Amino acid sequence: MTGNGLTTTSLTLGYRERVVIRELSIAVPDQRVTSILGPNGCGKSTFLKALARLIAPASGHVRLSGHDIGEIDTRTLARRLSILPQSPKAPEGITVSDLVRRGRTPWRGLLAPWSEEDAAICAQALEQVGLSDLAERPIDELSGGQRQRAWIALVLAQNTPYLLLDEPTTWLDLTHQLEVLSLLQKRNRDHGTTVITVLHDLNLAVRFSDHLVLFGGNGLVAEGTPEVVITPDNLQAAFGLKALVMPDPLTGRPMIVPY
Amino acid sequence: MSDEGSARKVVGGWLLLGGLLAVAILLSLMVGQIMITPAELLRGLMTGTGPGSLTLRVLRGPSTLTAVGAGAVLGVSGAIFQILLRNPLAAPDVMGFMSGAGCAVVAGVAFGLLIPLPILAAMGGLVAALLVAGLAFHRSGRQSPLTLILVGIGIGFFASAVSSFLVLRMPPQEAADAQRWLAGSLTARNWGHVLQVFGLGALLFVVLALQVRAMALLELGDELAAGLGAHVERARYGLICTGVLLAAVGVAVAGPVPFVAMMAGPLGMRIAGVRHPASRLTAAAIAGATITVLAEVISRSAIPGLQLPVGVMTGIMGAPYLLWLLWKEVEAGEL
Numbered sequence: 043m044t045g046n047g048l049t050t051t052s053l054t055l056g057y058r059e060r061v062v063i064r065e066l067s068i069a070v071p072d073q074r075v076t077s078i079l080g081p082n083g084c085g086k087s088t089f090l091k092a093l094a095r096l097i098a099p100a101s102g103h104v105r106l107s108g109h110d111i112g113e114i115d116t117r118t119l120a121r122r123l124s125i126l127p128q129s130p131k132a133p134e135g136i137t138v139s140d141l142v143r144r145g146r147t148p149w150r151g152l153l154a155p156w157s158e159e160d161a162a163i164c165a166q167a168l169e170q171v172g173l174s175d176l177a178e179r180p181i182d183e184l185s186g187g188q189r190q191r192a193w194i195a196l197v198l199a200q201n202t203p204y205l206l207l208d209e210p211t212t213w214l215d216l217t218h219q220l221e222v223l224s225l226l227q228k229r230n231r232d233h234g235t236t237v238i239t240v241l242h243d244l245n246l247a248v249r250f251s252d253h254l255v256l257f258g259g260n261g262l263v264a265e266g267t268p269e270v271v272i273t274p275d276n277l278q279a280a281f282g283l284k285a286l287v288m289p290d291p292l293t294g295r296p297m298i299v300p301y
Numbered sequence: 302m303s304d305e306g307s308a309r310k311v312v313g314g315w316l317l318l319g320g321l322l323a324v325a326i327l328l329s330l331m332v333g334q335i336m337i338t339p340a341e342l343l344r345g346l347m348t349g350t351g352p353g354s355l356t357l358r359v360l361r362g363p364s365t366l367t368a369v370g371a372g373a374v375l376g377v378s379g380a381i382f383q384i385l386l387r388n389p390l391a392a393p394d395v396m397g398f399m400s401g402a403g404c405a406v407v408a409g410v411a412f413g414l415l416i417p418l419p420i421l422a423a424m425g426g427l428v429a430a431l432l433v434a435g436l437a438f439h440r441s442g443r444q445s446p447l448t449l450i451l452v453g454i455g456i457g458f459f460a461s462a463v464s465s466f467l468v469l470r471m472p473p474q475e476a477a478d479a480q481r482w483l484a485g486s487l488t489a490r491n492w493g494h495v496l497q498v499f500g501l502g503a504l505l506f507v508v509l510a511l512q513v514r515a516m517a518l519l520e521l522g523d524e525l526a527a528g529l530g531a532h533v534e535r536a537r538y539g540l541i542c543t544g545v546l547l548a549a550v551g552v553a554v555a556g557p558v559p560f561v562a563m564m565a566g567p568l569g570m571r572i573a574g575v576r577h578p579a580s581r582l583t584a585a586a587i588a589g590a591t592i593t594v595l596a597e598v599i600s601r602s603a604i605p606g607l608q609l610p611v612g613v614m615t616g617i618m619g620a621p622y623l624l625w626l627l628w629k630e631v632e633a634g635e636l
Contacts, residue, residue: 096524120530127524133387135576136520144517148530152511180576196521200529 046107047072048093048123048204048236053102055088061100062088064261070253075230075237077247080257081281086240087128087208089257093238094125094206106204120148123204124197128240129212132181138192139177142167145199167198171225187218194222198229205229207239211246219243223250244298248272249290256280272296314573318587321572322369325594329365330356332602337361367490368597368611369590370498371555374547375399376565376589377509380582381544383566384520385537386446389626392563393426393548396453400460401429402549403557404467407479411467419501422549425460430545432456447630485558485612487597498554505550509543509582516540516578558593558612560619565589592618 048070055063062085070076070093078086091097093104095111104111106122114122124145132141145167146160168174171191176184181192190210197205207226211219227250230237241247247254247268254271256263258280264271273296277283283300290297331337337356345353356362379392393399405425406418414421437444437452461483468479515536518526523533548562569584570576596614603609 091524094528096527116527116532117530120528123528125524125528127522127528130522130525133520133576137576140577141521144521144529147514147518150514152514196525197528 048238049105050093051103051105053092053104054100055085055092055097056100063092063257065102066262067102068255068262068265070236070238070255072236073230073234074252075227075250076239076253076255077251078238078240078255078257079244079247079280080263081259084257084259084280086255086257089255090125090206090208090238090240091127094123095119096125096127117148120200120202122202123206124200124202125206126193126197126208126210128208130193132189132192135180135182137178137180138168138173138184138195139164141181141192142177142195142199145196145201148200163201164195164199167195167201170198170229171195187214187221190214190218190222191225194225203234204236204238207237209240209242211241211243219246226250244272244277245290248295248297249293268295272298311574314575315584318569318572318584318591322587322591322594325591325598326365326369329368329594329598330361332598333361334605363492363495364487364490364597365594366495367498367554368487368593370495370502371487371551371558372561372565372590372593373586374498374502374505374589375551375558375562375593376569376585376587377506377582378544378547378551379562379564379589380566380569380585381509381516381540381547384516384578384581385540385544386449387520388446388450389567390450390563390623390630391446392566393544394557394559394562395457395623396429396433396450397455397457397460398426398429398433398453398545398548399552399557399559399562400457400464401432402426402552403483404429404460404464406552407464407467407483410475410479411471419497419550419553422553423546426545426549426552427542429453429456429460430541481610482556484610485556485615486610487555487593488601488608490554494554498550501550502547505543505547506586509540509547510579512536512539512543513579513582520578555593556610556612558596558615560615560623561589561592561596564592564615564619564622568592 051067053063053066054061078090080086088097092099098112106114111119142164146164168177171194173188173191173195176188181189184192194210210222214222223246226237229235251268254268255265256271256276263280264276272287274285274287277285277298285298285300287296287298327339330342331339337353341351341353342357345351345357382391382393383389402422402425405421409416409421433449433453433456437449464483468476471479515531518529518531519536527533565588566581566585569588570581572588573580573584575581575584592615596618597611600609600611600614
């Protein structure tokens with residue numbers, strides 16, 4: 043494995059009775075959008091959590107820039123890598139700006155006051171998700187799409203070169219799914235942020251990702267560019283899905299048509 | 302709602318909360334068997350002579366300030382648990398930590414232990430908290446807040462029963478004093494009590510202030526908190542210990558006064574109109590102080606010639622609120 047970026051070596055996740063990921067060694071490409079795909083229960087969410095150190099590996103390593111992630115100081119890690127778990131719950135009555143400000147915590151000294159830089163980064167995060175006008179509104183009063191964007195603003199305010207999101211589009215209608223994914227893609231293009239998401243929708247994943255990691259019931263099926271990963275054989279192996287793969291008339295990338 | 306509008310509302314909320322406390326303190330100094338006017342109090346404060354001075358220095362000043370301090374530490378303690386467990390029922394009085402602290406103090410007196418009250422109370426509170434955590438422990442590591450609260454109520458009853466048993470074995474005069482103290486009492490407090498509750502309280506508030514940012518992260522859920530750089534388990538244990546110790550400081554000077562800790566957080570948050578943990582804790586301190594001072598005035602003057610324990614008054618105020626909360630939980634299908 044190279045010393046750069048986010049890599050795993052012989053990573054095994056789970057416990058004796060139920061190992062979900064076995065001996066996995068991959069490198070997530072830096073400054074790209076990577077999506078982790080696979081059927082329910084294949085361990086894609088577990089894998090993402092292990093990348094963010096929310097779960098300790100049963101064996102093997104996750105490394106960030108060559109350092110074992112388990113040995114990195116917590117605050118240092120929080121300045122390098124942020125994670126938005128699936129369906130987070132907001133404390134009752136909290137406003138959007140209060141939520142987003144908490145994303146600055148790893149950058150602030152214990153007694154350091156709120157700085158202009160903190161304020162600017164929060165304002166920028168709110169603008170990137172299009173919530174500047176709703177900053178003082180309680181989260182409970184927002185629509186599902188707006189709420190999800192508020193959570194994304196929280197991790198954007200954390201301002202890390204690695205941004206991990208677990209199913210950021212769940213519960214959203216198609217328009218809002220597109221909105222959320224294009225805003226993540228824009229973040230990647232503008233800031234060079236490495237974005238890693240777990241996604242359910244294959245066609246959306248292909249559309250917005252530079253790199254795919256496809257899991258099946260028995261571990262990794264394929265990894266690489268959408269063109270390499272999305273083939274009828276791989277889809278059959280991962281999902282047991284019979285599908286045609288044809289070029290998307292809009293983007294030319296592979297498009298999946300199940301039959 | 303505009304930014305400025307909400308800011309003005311918040312300032313108004315703080316003023317109202319502070320004003321209520323000021324009124325409560327003034328009432329507490331004025332009202333009693335002999336009424337003292339604000340003018341007399343002011344003259345006593347300035348010149349150090351007259352009935353006002355005596356009231357401030359000896360008769361009512363120390364009791365009132367002890368009530369302020371005890372109410373503040375209890376209110377903050379309650380708010381800590383309410384924020385951590387995301388449940389308005391979570392408070393050291395409901396969950397038995399204060400009964401545990403009270404039980405340890407009674408045991409100390411009954412067995413003639415020469416340990417200072419705050420330390421006894423702290424040990425009792427921490428043992429109760431450990432028992433609650435131990436009995437509610439689940440292998441998954443995830444116990445519902447309601448389980449913790451119900452186990453806590455059980456531990457509270459157990460500790461109260463042990464206290465009653467110990468009191469029954471004491472000589473009559475001591476037993477009467479202990480009984481009174483267990484009901485929550487603020488009569489005949491002196492400047493030593495004031496110093497104790499403000500000194501220890503201030504120390505713990507500083508310790509708590511250093512943990513507020515971690516608390517604001519824990520509020521977002523364990524995974525996000527960890528991702529944002531919090532040491533989740535360590536932060537949680539630190540906050541629980543601080544909460545139990547704050548409750549113990551209150552118990553050591555005022556006895557296990559019921560319901561102040563439970564009522565202060567939600568009341569302060571409503572009146573001040575605030576949301577962030579730092580503001581909620583501050584509001585809970587002021588609200589707790591206000592409730593306790595008011596309860597103390599009423600318990601002293603409601604029935605002429607009869608001095609009720611302050612805990613009787615907070616019980617009368619708090620019990621309907623507790624029933625209302627329980628009814629809401631039932632409505633929500635949680636119980």
